Amino acid sequence: MATDLSEDSVGIVEPQQIHIDEPLTLRSGKVLPACDIVYETYGELNAEKTNAILVCHALSGDHHAAGYHADDEKKPGWWETCIGPGKAIDTNLFFVVSMNNLGGCGGTTGPASVNPETGKYWGPDFPVVTVRDWVKSQAMLMDRLDITKWAAVVGGSLGGMQVLRWAISYPDRLANAVCIAAAPKLSAQNIAFNEVARQSITTDPNFHDGYYLEHGTYPKQGLTLARMVGHITYLSDSAMRAKFGKTLTDFESEASNFGRDLRSGKLSFGFNVDFQVESYLHYQGERFSANFDANTYLLMTKALDYFDPSVDYDGDLSKAFSYGNCKFLLVSFSTDWRFPPERSRELVNDLLNAGREVTYVEVEADQGHDAFLLPIPRYINAFKGYLDRVHEEMSGNAS
Amino acid sequence: MRPDLEIIQKWIEPNSRVLDLGCGDGDLLHYLKTTKQARGIGLEIDEENIQHCIENGVNVIEQNLDQGLSNFQSNSFDTVLLAQTLQALSNPDQLIDEMLRIGEKGIITFPNFGNWKSRLYLATKGRMPVSKFMPHQWYDTPNIHFCTVKDFDALCRDKNIKVLTRTVVDSQLKGSWAMKSWPNFLGEIAIYHITKD
Numbered sequence: 001m002a003t004d005l006s007e008d009s010v011g012i013v014e015p016q017q018i019h020i021d022e023p024l025t026l027r028s029g030k031v032l033p034a035c036d037i038v039y040e041t042y043g044e045l046n047a048e049k050t051n052a053i054l055v056c057h058a059l060s061g062d063h064h065a066a067g068y069h070a071d072d073e074k075k076p077g078w079w080e081t082c083i084g085p086g087k088a089i090d091t092n093l094f095f096v097v098s099m100n101n102l103g104g105c106g107g108t109t110g111p112a113s114v115n116p117e118t119g120k121y122w123g124p125d126f127p128v129v130t131v132r133d134w135v136k137s138q139a140m141l142m143d144r145l146d147i148t149k150w151a152a153v154v155g156g157s158l159g160g161m162q163v164l165r166w167a168i169s170y171p172d173r174l175a176n177a178v179c180i181a182a183a184p185k186l187s188a189q190n191i192a193f194n195e196v197a198r199q200s201i202t203t204d205p206n207f208h209d210g211y212y213l214e215h216g217t218y219p220k221q222g223l224t225l226a227r228m229v230g231h232i233t234y235l236s237d238s239a240m241r242a243k244f245g246k247t248l249t250d251f252e253s254e255a256s257n258f259g260r261d262l263r264s265g266k267l268s269f270g271f272n273v274d275f276q277v278e279s280y281l282h283y284q285g286e287r288f289s290a291n292f293d294a295n296t297y298l299l300m301t302k303a304l305d306y307f308d309p310s311v312d313y314d315g316d317l318s319k320a321f322s323y324g325n326c327k328f329l330l331v332s333f334s335t336d337w338r339f340p341p342e343r344s345r346e347l348v349n350d351l352l353n354a355g356r357e358v359t360y361v362e363v364e365a366d367q368g369h370d371a372f373l374l375p376i377p378r379y380i381n382a383f384k385g386y387l388d389r390v391h392e393e394m395s396g397n398a399s
Numbered sequence: 400m401r402p403d404l405e406i407i408q409k410w411i412e413p414n415s416r417v418l419d420l421g422c423g424d425g426d427l428l429h430y431l432k433t434t435k436q437a438r439g440i441g442l443e444i445d446e447e448n449i450q451h452c453i454e455n456g457v458n459v460i461e462q463n464l465d466q467g468l469s470n471f472q473s474n475s476f477d478t479v480l481l482a483q484t485l486q487a488l489s490n491p492d493q494l495i496d497e498m499l500r501i502g503e504k505g506i507i508t509f510p511n512f513g514n515w516k517s518r519l520y521l522a523t524k525g526r527m528p529v530s531k532f533m534p535h536q537w538y539d540t541p542n543i544h545f546c547t548v549k550d551f552d553a554l555c556r557d558k559n560i561k562v563l564t565r566t567v568v569d570s571q572l573k574g575s576w577a578m579k580s581w582p583n584f585l586g587e588i589a590i591y592h593i594t595k596d
Binding site: 327345348360382393 | 416438440446449450452453454455456458459460461462470471472475
């Protein structure tokens, strides 16, 4: 089956583009004179413009969050499980906006765009952007869509960090903040993995100090390796065992296989790909490297590393949350070791200390960090229950 | 509404901040929010209850009371509630201390094990009481710390906790002059409104 145009999909969608001719002063102090923003919308904006939800994407995501670009497109948008008619983010109720972040490679101005001042690719000269800058640019799009307040800003992982930033930077411009599988800031371990990913890209001979597009090439190996490392951190040990441990033998059950399925049924006694897990990582890495810009990957990982909204508040995040009255929903997943439940609980405590209204759900799930993209019933029910309630209260139908 | 909750709600001031420990399906917090504009947060671990709270628009945090409440700041709530949960805690005495650290006042309700029915059951059958109200067998009960009204009074004295109001009722919420006179013998549910002395 090529395209799933079933009733719970938004179906065929078309990206839109807007040119913003307004200088954007970035956190680094640099100024981006103008930019193009590519975004998609799903559902209908109501007459009062009160039912808009902003969806923020994570490291490798883009504006294409739901539906299909064409009939024969194999994969839908990255959050198809959660966005659509009757889904958690119900497009029958809400108008959903999803944009490709600045520095991205989905059409919004980024390193792979041409810098109008030089006529050349921005490449490594594209300024380092932070979560704060993204949120600023999202607010610029919001103004142009004539929306004054989001019913909710929603995101997982790095997307969840943008949600937190919204609540701090524009506390009056959102009614609800839904922050899934995120953290108040990265740990040394998180940064370490990002640095390995960056090093694998920048040491690729085809990287050319970031000017690879000028050389008509790209650091395929480096980007593949970066994605392979990243992918390991998105999965849990148990998820990998289950995914790559399907072979049953007379002496081996699924439980004792440990995810050691062989690719061709026997060992090669060479340094080839022997196990399914290796083959899978190679496949994921290569597929990713063909579709993603290496400089964007560097930027996105830096935005993650730099994220720490407490820096402006003497290191006390609860002070950052002290202004505003949006409500929060936080969700974490038990086997997520990238941003584990403890990190979400830190956020919950900061919000409580700030006297904010917060709901927190800790979902038992085997799938690791990736769980936020998957149809896990308890997660989806809580997410949907929360947003349906938001809609009821908004429409004055709440009991 | 559960009978003990009916009495509790009278002690909650309008616009107050309420922390409900073991908030169940959130009915009380929802009621307090709509009738008294109370700003409530509930703690709960049961998945179905949490889902019900969310659908009810009640703020709920998935948190196990047995792991303590150290994440809550002192004096951050007006009232901290503990309804029909005391007997299921690992360290009820420590939790009571925590309640009065976090809140100005505390409200605690628990099934009174000193009730004549429990006494009669134990006296005549010689076995741990099982009833419609307390339906579990001793080996699989969540209720690991039953106490009586007298026991609780003693604990309050030991901890210098001031009892603002003590009410006992039967399972239909009815009180009587007799229950007032012999609370530990006749009361089925004990309801305490407490504060730091």
